[in-house]
Amino acid sequence: MPKRYLYLWFRYLATDRLTKITPELRDRPFLLYAPEHGRMLVRATSPRLTHEGIWPGMVVADVRAIFPEVEVFPEDVAADEKLLKNLAEWCLRYTPVVATDAPDGLILDISGCPHLWGGERPYLETIVTRLQKGGYDVRVAIADTVGSAWAVARYGKCKTIVESGKQAEALFSLPPAALRLDNSTLQRLEKLGFRQIGQIANIPRLNLRRRFGDALLIRLEQALGTAPEFLQAIQSAPVYEERLRCVDPIRTAPGIEIALKRLLESLCERLSYEGKGMRTGIFKGYRIDGETVQISIGTNRASRNAAHLFKLFELKIPELEPALGIELFILEATLVEDVNETQEALWRTATRNQTAISELLDNIAGKVGMQVVHRYLPQEHHWPEHSVKEVGSLDEQPETEWLTSHPRPIHLLPKPEPIEVMVRLPDYPPVHFRYKGEIIHIVRADGPERIEQEWWLRTGPPRDYYRVEDPTGARYWLFRLGLYDNRTPQWFLHGYFV
Amino acid sequence: MSDLAARKEILRKLKEKILSLEGFSVGDDNLRHDFGLDALNDAFPGGTFPVGMMHEFVSPTEACAAAANGFLAGLVGTLMKNDGVCLWISTGRKIFPPALKFFGIEPHRIIFIDVKREKDVLWATEQALKCKALAAVIAELRDISFAESRRLQLAVEASKVTGFLHRQQPRLVNTLACVSRWKIRPLPSLTNGLPGVGFPGLEVELVKIRNGRPGVWQFGWKNGRFHIIPERSKRAERPSLSQKERHYA
Numbered sequence: 001m002p003k004r005y006l007y008l009w010f011r012y013l014a015t016d017r018l019t020k021i022t023p024e025l026r027d028r029p030f031l032l033y034a035p036e037h038g039r040m041l042v043r044a045t046s047p048r049l050t051h052e053g054i055w056p057g058m059v060v061a062d063v064r065a066i067f068p069e070v071e072v073f074p075e076d077v078a079a080d081e082k083l084l085k086n087l088a089e090w091c092l093r094y095t096p097v098v099a100t101d102a103p104d105g106l107i108l109d110i111s112g113c114p115h116l117w118g119g120e121r122p123y124l125e126t127i128v129t130r131l132q133k134g135g136y137d138v139r140v141a142i143a144d145t146v147g148s149a150w151a152v153a154r155y156g157k158c159k160t161i162v163e164s165g166k167q168a169e170a171l172f173s174l175p176p177a178a179l180r181l182d183n184s185t186l187q188r189l190e191k192l193g194f195r196q197i198g199q200i201a202n203i204p205r206l207n208l209r210r211r212f213g214d215a216l217l218i219r220l221e222q223a224l225g226t227a228p229e230f231l232q233a234i235q236s237a238p239v240y241e242e243r244l245r246c247v248d249p250i251r252t253a254p255g256i257e258i259a260l261k262r263l264l265e266s267l268c269e270r271l272s273y274e275g276k277g278m279r280t281g282i283f284k285g286y287r288i289d290g291e292t293v294q295i296s297i298g299t300n301r302a303s304r305n306a307a308h309l310f311k312l313f314e315l316k317i318p319e320l321e322p323a324l325g326i327e328l329f330i331l332e333a334t335l336v337e338d339v340n341e342t343q344e345a346l347w348r349t350a351t352r353n354q355t356a357i358s359e360l361l362d363n364i365a366g367k368v369g370m371q372v373v374h375r376y377l378p379q380e381h382h383w384p385e386h387s388v389k390e391v392g393s394l395d396e397q398p399e400t401e402w403l404t405s406h407p408r409p410i411h412l413l414p415k416p417e418p419i420e421v422m423v424r425l426p427d428y429p430p431v432h433f434r435y436k437g438e439i440i441h442i443v444r445a446d447g448p449e450r451i452e453q454e455w456w457l458r459t460g461p462p463r464d465y466y467r468v469e470d471p472t473g474a475r476y477w478l479f480r481l482g483l484y485d486n487r488t489p490q491w492f493l494h495g496y497f498v
Numbered sequence: 499m500s501d502l503a504a505r506k507e508i509l510r511k512l513k514e515k516i517l518s519l520e521g522f523s524v525g526d527d528n529l530r531h532d533f534g535l536d537a538l539n540d541a542f543p544g545g546t547f548p549v550g551m552m553h554e555f556v557s558p559t560e561a562c563a564a565a566a567n568g569f570l571a572g573l574v575g576t577l578m579k580n581d582g583v584c585l586w587i588s589t590g591r592k593i594f595p596p597a598l599k600f601f602g603i604e605p606h607r608i609i610f611i612d613v614k615r616e617k618d619v620l621w622a623t624e625q626a627l628k629c630k631a632l633a634a635v636i637a638e639l640r641d642i643s644f645a646e647s648r649r650l651q652l653a654v655e656a657s658k659v660t661g662f663l664h665r666q667q668p669r670l671v672n673t674l675a676c677v678s679r680w681k682i683r684p685l686p687s688l689t690n691g692l693p694g695v696g697f698p699g700l701e702v703e704l705v706k707i708r709n710g711r712p713g714v715w716q717f718g719w720k721n722g723r724f725h726i727i728p729e730r731s732k733r734a735e736r737p738s739l740s741q742k743e744r745h746y747a
Binding site: 354364372376377384387388397402404410443474475498 | 559560561563564565567568569571583592593594595596597598599600601604605606608609610611612613618621622625626629630631632683684685686687689693694695696698699700719
């Protein structure tokens with residue numbers, strides 16, 4: 001059975017994206033630009049500008065001279081790529097093999113699919129109608145080869161279906177640019193007077209190769225179907241989802257619990273088969289009145305323990321309002337991570353202990369909130385506030401040692417508190433300081449320990465830290481922000497030592 | 499003579515039985531840890547620091563709280579020696595993790611739970627104390643009722659996890675079901691006559707200990723261990739039996 005390919009060309013992909021975000025742009029002339037060699041070049045133009053003869057590659061200033069009312073926006077390549085990928089994933093409903101053709105095309109391998117829509121014509125019409133309703137200007141063609149579908153979609157009549165084996169006839173009247181060639185080859189072809197592919201196809205292969213190299217021949221043969229061409233199909237992310245339909249609508253908490261248990265069991269079975277664990281999950285109920293109710297949970301470590309996950313969901317079941325009844329339950333693991341079976345090395349304790357601790361933390365986080373659990377690792381910064389970093393997972397181990405070269409206070413105030421000090425000489429520790437209206441005399445002091453700002457991160461005055469002790473034995477961590485140059489620097493209390 | 503020895507033996511066994519009924523685990527060598535607090539051992543029932551119980555620390559001032567947290571860190575460092583994990587539950591946490599390294603704790607093995615309400619501290623502490631996999635649980639809160647502390651004590655008696663309640667500036671120092679009450683105050687540092695701030699000094703006051711003998715000791719923290727300062731430590735007079743405090747301690 002011959003292969004059939006469908007090519008989708010989004011002529012105005014970038015501008016369509018903007019129009020969808022701001023619909024009032026629809027009939028206005030606007031363009032997208034990007035800087036190149038110190039000037040702004042047009043990258044994409046709206047349909048109206050294109051009709052006026054403005055093409056990508058022109059200078060924005062020239063366009064402004066012609067159309068003073070033109071609106072300009074910066075180009076966003078990443079967003080366009082993402083949009084194209086999303087469109088490709090959407091197209092998976094029509095065929096299992098979809099490949100993106102950057103920057104603005106999609107290739108669909110439709111072999112064996114169109115009959116489900118009643119033939120190629122209705123199939124093509126369905127896709128085009130749906131995409132046009134979605135706000136995309138799209139040109140499309142179906143042919144035996146990727147090359148000919150590409151050529152006909154871009155240079156032929158819109159919605160052409162090239163019959164099987166007839167690609168040569170369809171191609172011969174098109175310009176050489178329809179062969180996906182690079183610019184220098186195209187210019188040479190133009191110079192030699194080749195205006196149509198048919199003219200090239202009749203020349204002996206040997207002469208063509210000598211003059212234009214292999215690329216032209218390969219493209220020509222790929223378009224005609226004598227050379228193979230491979231697609232790199234996109235992979236859709238696997239969906240971890242389980243559904244449970246109910247014959248009678250469920251209205252009671254025990255009923256919901258049974259449904260949840262069943263779904264969890266089958267999902268956890270699948271997760272353990274694939275060596276994965278759930279980090280976040282959503283449990284949705286579709287009510288018969290058309291509303292959807294849902295509860296969600298998160299775990300500290302990827303888990304596939306159905307009993308534990310059930311306990312986390314169980315706390316939130318009262319939030320599900322069944323009203324007249326729920327007819328469909330869906331359990332979805334929205335974030336899934338690998339679970340390392342052989343891992344024994346969380347603080348070299350037994351795995352059982354790790355599981356017990358992470359389940360305890362899940363319980364606490366489930367009731368009080370995910371943001372309450374904190375764990376810290378050392379970070380190689382001297383600035384005290386940046387010397388630790390928070391980590392989300394329990395398995396992460398420190399890459400560097402905790403430093404003990406300089407004393408650090410056991411209590412660090414969340415924000416340094418300003419104090420008034422009496423200092424005998426600059427660079428000396430204070431004699432006494434006043435904090436919250438109380439005067440504290442200093443009998444012993446260590447310091448200064450100067451900590452500079454890290455200039456590659458931020459700039460500002462350095463801090464000079466002093467460790468001081470009052471007559472009762474209370475030990476404080478004070479610092480002076482900045483130096484004694486023109487103005488008096490400010491002093492702060494930053495912590496308490498043991 | 500042998501009659502006397504036999505009687506002593508019976509008494510010793512009876513005492514042990516009473517202690518174990520009260521929740522202490524005497525005679526179990528797994529639960530003996532070397533905290534470096536040898537001078538205190540006489541004060542404890544059974545001659546060893548009671549692990550698997552609730553301990554209460556009261557700190558009236560900010561400086562005392564820092565000292566108490568240092569002392570706690572020293573204790574927890576010993577409890578975590580066998581790669582244990584500790585939970586530190588509080589509402590307004592001030593602990594600076596890198597400083598814990600000075601007390602023999604790997605700071606990344608402490609999990610901090612920072613909740614907003616004291617009620618959640620109590621709930622989380624009770625949940626944590628039921629988890630046998632933890633080495634210790636430290637809860638920082640201000641006020642707690644006797645009934646609430648009883649719940650925590652029951653949880654530790656089942657799980658044998660050591661729990662510490664650190665009460666900072668409590669409105670009322672009420673009676674709790676904890677086995678002990680400690681007050682830690684900072685002392686001028688040990689400088690050996692050298693200039694600058696030396697090794698930290700702590701005054702450890704054991705205000706109450708069930709079945710033990712309260713007292714006041716002075717310790718210094720030096721080279722990763724507690725060191726007693728003998729000339730400044732004293733044992734409280736043995737309270738007479740008429741003092742009710744001892745029974746309800």
